[in-house]
Amino acid sequence: MAGHRRFPEELFRTSVPELCPEQGRFVLSRTPGMLRMEAKMHGRALEATVGATEQGIRAPVSPEDVLAVLFAHCGVRRCDVKVEVSAPLVDFLLRFRNEEECTVMLHLSRNFVVGSATLSFGHWHRSRGARTSELEYLSKLTFERFPREAWERDSVGRFINRLGGHLEEMLKPTDSWYLSVTAWMKNPSDVPKSFVMEVPEPDVLPPVESDSNDPTTPSPPRAPTMKRTVVHDVLVHVSEVVDRGPVFTDLPVEYQDLTVDTTRTHEFIRYESFTHLIATKPSPTVHPSLHQYTLKLISPVLYPNSFRI
Numbered sequence: 001m002a003g004h005r006r007f008p009e010e011l012f013r014t015s016v017p018e019l020c021p022e023q024g025r026f027v028l029s030r031t032p033g034m035l036r037m038e039a040k041m042h043g044r045a046l047e048a049t050v051g052a053t054e055q056g057i058r059a060p061v062s063p064e065d066v067l068a069v070l071f072a073h074c075g076v077r078r079c080d081v082k083v084e085v086s087a088p089l090v091d092f093l094l095r096f097r098n099e100e101e102c103t104v105m106l107h108l109s110r111n112f113v114v115g116s117a118t119l120s121f122g123h124w125h126r127s128r129g130a131r132t133s134e135l136e137y138l139s140k141l142t143f144e145r146f147p148r149e150a151w152e153r154d155s156v157g158r159f160i161n162r163l164g165g166h167l168e169e170m171l172k173p174t175d176s177w178y179l180s181v182t183a184w185m186k187n188p189s190d191v192p193k194s195f196v197m198e199v200p201e202p203d204v205l206p207p208v209e210s211d212s213n214d215p216t217t218p219s220p221p222r223a224p225t226m227k228r229t230v231v232h233d234v235l236v237h238v239s240e241v242v243d244r245g246p247v248f249t250d251l252p253v254e255y256q257d258l259t260v261d262t263t264r265t266h267e268f269i270r271y272e273s274f275t276h277l278i279a280t281k282p283s284p285t286v287h288p289s290l291h292q293y294t295l296k297l298i299s300p301v302l303y304p305n306s307f308r309i
Contacts, residue, residue: 027135027161027186038126043099045124046106047090048083050117059115066092069112069119076101089129094121135166135184138242141191143179144235147199151179163191163236180239188241195236198229241266 050061063083070076080101086093096102105121112119141160150156156179157167165185173179185191244263249256 025164025186027164027166029157029161029166041095041124044096044102046094046096046102046121047086047124047128048092048094049120049122050091050114051110051120053116059117061091061114061117061119063092065114066094066119069114070105073112074101074104074108076105087129090122093124135186136244137185137188138168138182139165139185139188139238140171140180140182140240142237142239143181144177144237145232146179146234147197147230147232148176150199156181159195159197159234163195185241188238191236191238193236195234197232197234199232201228201230237268239268241268 048066050058052058063085066083067078067081070081071078076096080097082095084093084095085091094102094105096105106123109121110118141163143159146156146159150159151170151173153167153170156170160167160181160183163183163185164187165183168182168184171180171182242263242265246258247256247262
């Protein structure tokens with residue numbers, strides 16, 4: 001990182017906290033690395049909470065205090081457990097080398113005293129501190145101008161995450177013009193019609209020229225002052241959406257039958273610069289891999305050049 005330099009005449013600084021958005025939203029699809037980490041922690045991780053003292057005061061406790069208590073009472077060595085300060089709702093995260101010691105600590109919950117406070121344990125779970133939600137709309141999305149080298153699941157999945165969804169399936173392309181996928185979306189109406197995608201260029205170090213007459217080691221290359229990227233203007237088409245929500249009509253709510261299954265598929269076809277709703281029909285409920293809902297997948301129509309978007 002560059003040194004801390006200040007310019008008194010500077011009126012605006014990039015990323016001033018007061019100017020940053022208060023909140024954003026992002027979908028993070030589970031990666032193989034996340035699954036491996038969860039499997040590694042399952043049965044070997046505990047969350048510890050420090051209770052209040054008899055006077056109702058929470059005594060300050062450090063990871064070193066917890067390690068000392070574990071060794072004194074159960075002989076758990078420092079090399080067999082790692083104690084880390086955790087996020088709110090619990091105080092510490094304990095990761096054990098083997099499941100046996102983790103199980104013993106769980107059974108001894110509330111039997112440990114650190115200073116004048118009790119220490120209680122509970123199983124670690126990935127949903128700790130989170131709340132539940134859902135991605136309601138199974139949608140078919142079609143992309144134009146998506147970089148061809150990025151037509152693989154990891155890159156496309158990250159892009160779908162940025163749009164507020166989770167990639168379900170990459171459909172087999174018929175050419176290199178359109179890339180179509182199905183994805184679970186939070187709100188297809190929030191998907192922008194176009195997206196500016198920047199792809200960082202690969203890190204390529206320039207070759208170091210050596211002088212045979214100078215045996216000294218050449219100076220290392222200077223740290224870069226920027227990261228070069230290539231910019232792609234990607235067009236995003238929401239082709240189909242399976243909608244199970246209420247049917248919006250002019251009728252008051254009391255006149256609507258809320259017990260009727262309203263599952264339907266909205267199909268859209270895009271011409272030059274506008275979208276036209278061409279059909280809304282009941283959706284079949286036969287394919288289990290699509291959570292009892294399936295889409296009629298339509299190959300992209302190749303319009304004449306004058307109609308291309």
